[in-house]
Amino acid sequence: MCISISDTRYHDVWIVVPAFNEASVIGDVISDVHSVFHHVVCVDDGSRDDTGDVALRAGAHVVRHPVNLGQGAAIQTGVEYARSRRGAAVFATFDADGQHRVKDVIRMIDRLAGEDVDLVIGTRFADPGVVSRTPFVKRLVLRSAAALSRRSRRLGLTDAHNGLRVFNKTVADQLNLSMSGMSHADEFISLALENHWRVTEEPVEILYTEYSMSKGQPLLNGVNIIFDGWLRGRMSR
Amino acid sequence: MNWIQALLIVSVLALLVYLLRSRRSARSRAWVKVGYVLFVIAGIYAILRPNDTTVVANWLGVARGADLMEYVLIIAFVFTTLSAYMRFKDLELKYARLARAVALQTARVPEDR
Numbered sequence: 400m401c402i403s404i405s406d407t408r409y410h411d412v413w414i415v416v417p418a419f420n421e422a423s424v425i426g427d428v429i430s431d432v433h434s435v436f437h438h439v440v441c442v443d444d445g446s447r448d449d450t451g452d453v454a455l456r457a458g459a460h461v462v463r464h465p466v467n468l469g470q471g472a473a474i475q476t477g478v479e480y481a482r483s484r485r486g487a488a489v490f491a492t493f494d495a496d497g498q499h500r501v502k503d504v505i506r507m508i509d510r511l512a513g514e515d516v517d518l519v520i521g522t523r524f525a526d527p528g529v530v531s532r533t534p535f536v537k538r539l540v541l542r543s544a545a546a547l548s549r550r551s552r553r554l555g556l557t558d559a560h561n562g563l564r565v566f567n568k569t570v571a572d573q574l575n576l577s578m579s580g581m582s583h584a585d586e587f588i589s590l591a592l593e594n595h596w597r598v599t600e601e602p603v604e605i606l607y608t609e610y611s612m613s614k615g616q617p618l619l620n621g622v623n624i625i626f627d628g629w630l631r632g633r634m635s636r
Numbered sequence: 637m638n639w640i641q642a643l644l645i646v647s648v649l650a651l652l653v654y655l656l657r658s659r660r661s662a663r664s665r666a667w668v669k670v671g672y673v674l675f676v677i678a679g680i681y682a683i684l685r686p687n688d689t690t691v692v693a694n695w696l697g698v699a700r701g702a703d704l705m706e707y708v709l710i711i712a713f714v715f716t717t718l719s720a721y722m723r724f725k726d727l728e729l730k731y732a733r734l735a736r737a738v739a740l741q742t743a744r745v746p747e748d749r
Contacts, residue, residue, distance in 0.1 A: 459746060461743065462743045464735045472732045479736065
């Protein structure tokens with residue numbers, strides 16, 4: 400890394416890393432993020448291994464769910480922790496399995512600072528070179544999900560299910576994810592529409608390692624996500 | 637009176653006693669109780685005079701009273717299942733918030749290096 404920890408440009412940035420049973424990789428991921436960003440919070444989502452201890456040693460703040468709740472709940476917890484910290488102004492969600500790149504986050508933060516937007520979502524479908532590296536079936540499903548989702552279309556998004564997001568304090572303060580599981584990506588988009596957040600996309604690269612592929616959500620989970628989206632409007636909040 | 641009629645009436649009355657004894661928020665449960673009393677009256681009537689349900693069924697274009705009962709049962713079952721599901725989701729959200737509060741209270745901060 401060419402940027403050192405003494406760099407104070409990113410002292411108002413908090414990186415939220417939700418993690419469930421990631422002890423084998425979380426150390427490297429946190430160290431990598433921590434080499435650029437001073438403030439990292441790892442939400443240990445009730446892991447049965449020592450994910451939390453490893454993350455703490457690697458330099459992250461650790462909040463631990465006493466029980467496993469799901470990624471959406473973990474992100475909400477992480478953001479609530481981060482937004483209560485003094486000086487926090489920029490927030491990012493970053494997956495714990497090592498599929499995201501820190502330099503993509505830096506670019507997204509620069510865009511958030513330079514443009515008139517509240518939320519920058521990563522997309523793996525903007526650059527043709529990146530597209531070719533996404534497994535075919537996954538690409539097909541994710542693209543059709545984006546195309547089918549009325550909300551994503553209205554915001555002109557191509558990849559709403561990307562775990563990499565960068566946003567400002569407005570979004571962090573208003574964020575209220577109620578879907579605990581994997582449906583939070585769609586809920587994020589719904590909240591963006593309801594709260595009139597200005598959203599844009601930034602091309603990012605997803606590193607499909609064998610590990611991240613084995614941890615990835617099965618495509619059949621799309622059925623759950625669609626059903627949860629339909630249900631969401633009918634729940635008390 | 638058949639044995640089955642006696643058994644059904646006893647079980648319907650047992651349910652009524654159970655429901656009336658349960659105390660939850662008074663106002664909202666009151667209407668449920670009123671509805672249940674009506675249900676018990678209609679139920680006992682239907683048990684004693686099963687042929688009368690056939691008359692009602694015929695008004696609605698259904699051949700037998702037993703068939704009408706089944707249709708009503710299916711709708712009631714679906715309704716109950718859905719409302720239980722919604723209530724469950726609600727509970728899940730409260731549970732998540734509780735776990736979150738615990739998590740935030742027990743946050744661990746890294747040593748500054």
